[in-house]
Amino acid sequence: MTQRVLLIIGGGIAAYKSLDLIRRLRERGANVRVVLTRAAQEFVTPLAAGALSNDRVFTDLFDLDDEREIGHIRLARDTDLIIVAPATADLLAKMATGQANDLATAVLLATDKPVLAAPAMNPRMWSHPATRRNVRQLEADGIAFIGPKAGEMAERGEAGIGRMAEPIEIADTATQLLTERPSSKTGPLAGRHVLVTSGPTHEPIDPVRYIANRSSGKQGHAIAAAAAAAGARVTLVSGPVTLADPPGVAIIKVQTAAEMLAAVEGALPADIAIFAAAVADWRVATTAGQKLKKTKGSAAPTLALTENPDILKGIAARSPRRPALVIGFAAETESVLAHAQKKRTAKSADWIVANDVSPATGTFGGDWNTVHLVTAEGVTSWPPQSKDEVARLLIEEAAGWLAAHQTEV
Ligand code: PMT
Numbered sequence: 001m002t003q004r005v006l007l008i009i010g011g012g013i014a015a016y017k018s019l020d021l022i023r024r025l026r027e028r029g030a031n032v033r034v035v036l037t038r039a040a041q042e043f044v045t046p047l048a049a050g051a052l053s054n055d056r057v058f059t060d061l062f063d064l065d066d067e068r069e070i071g072h073i074r075l076a077r078d079t080d081l082i083i084v085a086p087a088t089a090d091l092l093a094k095m096a097t098g099q100a101n102d103l104a105t106a107v108l109l110a111t112d113k114p115v116l117a118a119p120a121m122n123p124r125m126w127s128h129p130a131t132r133r134n135v136r137q138l139e140a141d142g143i144a145f146i147g148p149k150a151g152e153m154a155e156r157g158e159a160g161i162g163r164m165a166e167p168i169e170i171a172d173t174a175t176q177l178l179t180e181r182p183s184s185k186t187g188p189l190a191g192r193h194v195l196v197t198s199g200p201t202h203e204p205i206d207p208v209r210y211i212a213n214r215s216s217g218k219q220g221h222a223i224a225a226a227a228a229a230a231g232a233r234v235t236l237v238s239g240p241v242t243l244a245d246p247p248g249v250a251i252i253k254v255q256t257a258a259e260m261l262a263a264v265e266g267a268l269p270a271d272i273a274i275f276a277a278a279v280a281d282w283r284v285a286t287t288a289g290q291k292l293k294k295t296k297g298s299a300a301p302t303l304a305l306t307e308n309p310d311i312l313k314g315i316a317a318r319s320p321r322r323p324a325l326v327i328g329f330a331a332e333t334e335s336v337l338a339h340a341q342k343k344r345t346a347k348s349a350d351w352i353v354a355n356d357v358s359p360a361t362g363t364f365g366g367d368w369n370t371v372h373l374v375t376a377e378g379v380t381s382w383p384p385q386s387k388d389e390v391a392r393l394l395i396e397e398a399a400g401w402l403a404a405h406q407t408e409v
Pocket residue numbers: 197199214215216217218219220257275276277278279280281308309310311312313327328329330331332343355357363364365366387
């Protein structure tokens with residue numbers, strides 16, 4: 001990557017990670033210029049950012065020298081990509097409403113270059129309807145997002161979705177955006193938003209144990225990659241997996257079903273939603289605050305379970321803002337087709353991709369899959385093939401359906 005990146009650092013505790021991001025981008029060969037908002041300067045200094053970027057740092061819209069030598073219009077245009085990290089709730093709100101009352105927002109309003117935002121904020125601020133509205137607006141305006149991630153916040157005792165993505169992940173996504181293939185403008189899903197869930201969920205029992213399943217995320221990740229290759233803007237909501245992030249995809253990493261639901265809702269609207277994740281049907285009713293102890297002579301603990309929200313069912317039943325095409329999966333170990341057909345109607349899905357996950361099939365974790373596409377019209381059984389090929393065919397079918405129905409979100 002011998003490209004120019006303008007990094008706008010917003011005012012949040014995650015700003016310190018953006019110093020590492022400068023290093024990661026430069027390691028990839030990028031020339032990095034930095035703009036610090038006034039609030040960002042409470043967390044990191046222009047001196048530190050300048051030392052790492054090996055360039056002067058820009059802070060003030062009304063700095064006459066800057067305006068004469070290199071005004072905000074030039075800053076906005078003399079770059080190949082703008083990264084906003086951390087993108088605070090305030091900065092996102094200003095971007096969504098087109099404000100330009102400081103250097104960062106003026107640059108963002110004046111640019112015609114791709115913009116990647118890495119949000120970071122308190123989970124309640126991220127899930128607030130105002131932030132959700134702003135993010136939807138910015139996505140519709142073509143802003144790419146990475147994160148936020150689920151996890152512990154800097155504030156003691158706060159956890160949820162709101163952590164900024166790691167610098168290395170932001171740098172990887174930046175590289176993808178800078179080298180994006182032309183198919184993103186021209187493929188059959190160009191201009192469409194595809195939402196995919198993938199992988200297992202982990203439901204905590206106590207701080208060290210959890211309930212999980214055998215999903216590797218291979219099938220869901222392959223679908224996200226196929227949708228991106230078909231030109232879609234893709235949001236992949238992934239449970240804990242050990243796979244590499246698919247190229248050209250905005251990925252939100254979660255642990256639990258509740259976090260997956262919040263991330264899916266936050267990513268809407270979408271033209272197509274594909275639910276390939278193996279979401280735990282139940283979670284432990286009360287997660288223990290401390291590790292459960294084995295005490296000599298006492299009985300083994302009994303875990304009381306409670307039902308998790310059904311993400312597919314909830315999204316398929318919603319109105320307005322139901323994705324035009326909702327595709328679920330059915331993972332079965334017996335009577336595969338009968339169960340899949342029941343699931344399609346019970347969950348109001350348009351299509352169900354049914355697969356046998358009995359251990360002998362090797363579907364969980366393997367590279368191959370044998371699936372049946374169940375629709376209102378009937379069942380089509382596909383031959384055994386790689387998960388990549390299943391993904392490519394499914395996306396081809398979905399793109400064909402969307403084109404035939406000419407729907408727009
Ligand atoms: O990840 P791999 O190792 O590649 O394996 C792929 C796979 C077997 C996980 C995948 O092909 C698959 O079948 N995914 C769905 C797994 C599953 O949970 O199926 P289910 O029959 O229990 O659920 C039916 C549908 O409801 C699924 O679309 C599921 O995502 C969705 N669901 C289920 C429960 C829940 N609480 N929320 C949901 O959204």
